Every structure is written in C-alpha cells, then in structure tokens.
Amino acid sequence: MNTPDYQKLIDAETWAYMARLDAAYPPNAVEMTVEDQRRLYDDMCAIFYQGRPEGVTVTDEPFGSVPCRRYEVPDSAVTVVYYHGGGFVVGSLDSHDDVCAEICKRTGYRVVSVDYGLAPDVTFPGCFNDAWAAFSAISDAFDGDLILCGDSAGGNLAAAMAHHARGRIDGRAKGQVLIYPGLGGDWGQGSYVEHANAPQLTVADMEFYLTVRTGGLEPPKGDPRFAPLHDSDFSGLPPTVLITAQCDPLSSDGGAYRDAVQGAGGKAVWFNVDGMVHACLRARSCSVRAAAFFDRVVKGVAALGQGQWPYETAQAGD
Template sequence: MSGPDYTALIDAETWAYIARLDATYPPDAVQMSIAEQRAAYDDMCRVFRVPRPVGVTVVDLPFGGVPCRHYTSGSSDITVIYYHGGGFVVGGLESHDDICAELCDRTGFDVISVDYALAPEAVFPRCFNDAWAAFEAIAQERSGDILLCGDSAGGNLAAAVAHHARGRVDGRIIGQVLIYPGLGGDQSKGSYVTHANAPQLTMADLEFYKTVRTGGADLPENDPRLAPLHDNDFRGLPPTVVVSAECDPLASDGETYRDAVLGAGGKAVWFNEPGMVHACLRARNMSARAAVFFDRVVEGVAALGRRDWPY
C-alpha cells in the first residue's frame, strides 16, 4: 500500500520550513546520542526563536520543586500551565519560550511553563510526577482559574494532569488545549498507519521515545498517567480543544480523545489542520497554514479562559 502524496498535501511554505528545520535537527536525530539530540534540538529552537512581545515580563521560579518560567502581560487571574513537547527527551524552558510568550501576549493570561525532568535520566512516572507537582503547587499558590496546555509529549502531560486532578483538585481547571498530543491511541489503525512515515515524526520515532520514556520496561496498559486514552472513565474532564496536524501519525489520537470526552457527556472539539506536520508551531512565522494552526490554539485558550464554548 502506497503512502500519502506529501508533495501534494504539504504546501511550499511548509516544505521550506521542513528544510530549514532538518538542516539543524535531521530526520534521523533519534539515532544520535541523547546529548547530541538535545544539543541539535536546542540549536534548532534558536534558529526559529523570535523575540518576546513587548510588554511580556518573565521570571524563573520553581513550583513544587520543579523549575518553571512565569510569563505575564498584566494582572490576569487566569493561569495557563504549559507543558512543552520533545518526546519526553528534549526541550525545556528555552525551547518553547517564544511560544509561551506569544500565548501570554495574545490572550492576556499568565502562562507558566513547566520544566519537567526528562528521560532517560527520569523514566516514567517521573515526568508525570513533575507535571503534577508543579500543577498542585500552582493551584495552591495562585487564585483564579487554571487552563492546561501542551504540545506533543506536553499534550500528553496536560491531559494526564486533567485526568488525575478529578477528585483531587476539583473546580480549578476550566479547560485544556492539547496540541498534536500523543495520548496512547490504537496504533493499528487511522493516522498511525496512514501517516506512519510522515515528515517530522514517524512510527519509528514514536517507538524510540516510548522506549526511552519507560526505560524499556513493560508498563500497565490502563494507566492514564502514561496514556490518557487508556483511562476507563472520561467523565468530569474540563472542556477540551484538540488541535492536530493532518500529516502526523498522532492525528487520530485527537479524534479518539474528542469522541471519548463527548461520549462521557463532556465538551470537546477536534481540529485536524490540513497539510500540517508534527511540531508545526515553529512554522507559524514561515507558513500561512501554520499561522492558522497557532490561531486555533490561541483562540482555544482565549475562549476557554473566558469560560466560553464557541464550538
């Protein structure tokens, strides 16, 4: 069976972005050592990084013993907790600094980026434990509403925190925005098959990241801290916006998660942006389609923060 024609699905602007990214962080990066991967990823992030918007101020401080970066553009009582992507292996406060700053600027909400520990030094459940510890401390120290947000691995953590918070920290989370998240869907169908060899993320990459995250151990299949889609109860979750990339093996997780939340009586919407690839947030200044993708994210955060549901 032949795969999708990516030359037709992906436009010229996005191909230019892919070429620029691959020049620093090559498609076979998972074959590098962990140290080499992190160095290359950090270099790539610097290539695409843009200055923070004027008026956004930043302070680094820990929450729950976890290093964090707090962005503010005023005196909002709404806090967006952001978990960065990177397969649980790469990334940190610097890699997503401009994304968090723009999210703060465009919504007016405070944003706190969480620098959770990475694998292989910290295997599961350490990444989740850090994500939860930071969330708990932020919920205790800051009044007002909380939104959860994250991309890729960070989308997994945001959803895992939302699931875990039920019955523990009730009433504080008013929404979650998940950006091309990996949620533990069925890898035998959907985008996992159709887009198994997509540009920017492949099934082989996903297998590498899973092995590093778990330390190669066999883990329970019903633990939503690892894979939110493996939960057996989707009731009581906050209103959810999922924004996926069409040309991404993880795209179907967004659809499956939306359906699970809706099936449990919750509010959820899924956007599968055409022609987009995994990690396309960085393309927002090079690609009109990627700019629309980021608009979806910003609009989702803004609407949920207003306790609005325009979907």
C-alpha cells in the same frame, strides 16, 4: 492503505520550513546519543526563536520544586499551565519560550511553563510526578481559573493532569488545549498506519521515544498517567480543544479523545488541520497555514479562559 502524497498535501512554505529544520535537526536524530539530540534540538530551536512580545514580564521560579518560567502581563487573572513537547527526551523552558510568551501576550493570561524531568534521566512515572507537583503548586499559588495546555508529549501531560485532578483539585481547571498530543491511541489503525512515515515524526521515532520514556520496560497498561486514552472514565473532564496536524501519525488521537470525552457527556472539539506536520508551532512565522494553526491554539486558550465554548458546530478539519 495507499501512501499519502505529501508533495500535494503539504504546501511550499511548509516544505521550505522543514528543509531549514532538517538542516539543523536531521530526520535521523533518534539514532544519535541523547546528549547530541538535545544539543542539536536546542540549536534548532534557537534558529526559529521569535523573541518575546513587548510587555511580557518573565520570571524563572520553581513550583513544587520543579523549575518553571512564569510569563505575565498586567491583570493576568487566568493561569495557563503549559507543558512543552519533545518526546519526553528533548525540550526545555527555552525551546518553547517564545510560544509561551506569545500566548501570554495574545490572551492576557499568565502562563507558567513547566520544566519536567526528561528521559532517560527521569523515566515514567517521574515526568508525570514532576508535572503533577508543579500543577498542584501552581494551583495553590494563584487564584482564578486554570487552563491546561501542551504540545506533543506536553499534550499527553496536560491531559494526564486533567484526568488526575478529578477528586484532587476539583473545579480549578476550566479547560484544556491539546496540540498534536500523544494520548496512547491504537498504533494499528488510523493515522498511525496512514502516516507512519510522515515528515517530522514517524512511528519509528515514536518507538524510540517510548523505549526511552519507559526505561526499556513494558509500557504500563490501563494507566491514564501514562496514556490518557487508556482511562476507563472520561467523565468530569474540563472542556477540551484538540488541534492536530493532518500529516502526523498522532492525529487520530485527537478524534479518539474527542469521542471519549463527548461519549461521557463532556465538551470536546477536534481540529485536524490540513497539510500540517508534527511540531508545526515553530513554523508560524514562515507558513500561513502554521500561523492559522497557532491562531486556533490561542483562540482555544482565550475562549476557555473566558468560560466560553464557541465550537458547537465545529468539525474536524474546519
């Protein structure tokens, strides 16, 4: 397979964004100690922080004994449960604070961001257990519909919640929006091969995160709590919107998960956005393409919260 020409695939705005990001959080960050990674990641997130829109009320409070942050505007009838990215190693309530606040403002929905435990302090299934404890408590605390949402590692957790909720918290989750999620696809084909050395995330980076997440043990097989694509049953899942980045080894997971959900009779749509890179949410203020990417996220959350499905003819890459 030929190496992609990223100079042509990625536009000048996104390259400029990546240069700023790499200056704060270098591409070889996985070679550093976890403590240094977290420090630099937090510093980088602060550089790109866009603040909270006016009118959003923010409260820090635990759900299921897991630290969370609640964002509300008046008459928030739908609750979005958000899981942040960071490879299960970095990230926090602060790293995605402005993203969650903006989703709240633009949709009018309550957003609860979950600060699940990070590896190596908490290894699998600890992060899943935290995510589930919070989700269960949030579902008890608020009436109305729930939407699951998350990016990267958080997309994995959001999907894992949707799978695990069947038969446990039936009917509450009305949809899920998964943003460049890692769902456990086949590393030997598709984007894992084509974009193995993509800017912002490489397969080598993923190997590091996988090792830390499992505590160096063999990854579990056939366990959808770890890898939702490894489930044997994709029936009964809520309508699903997958939004991935073209220049990302994880992008194939979007298509594989869409096909699995559709194959079981469910609703799912996959957008693989041209020229985008992993973790492009924070580029939304400096890249037209990234802003459009985020618009897709907001549109998906808003539509699912209203019980709408405006995707009958949508195709990947639209």
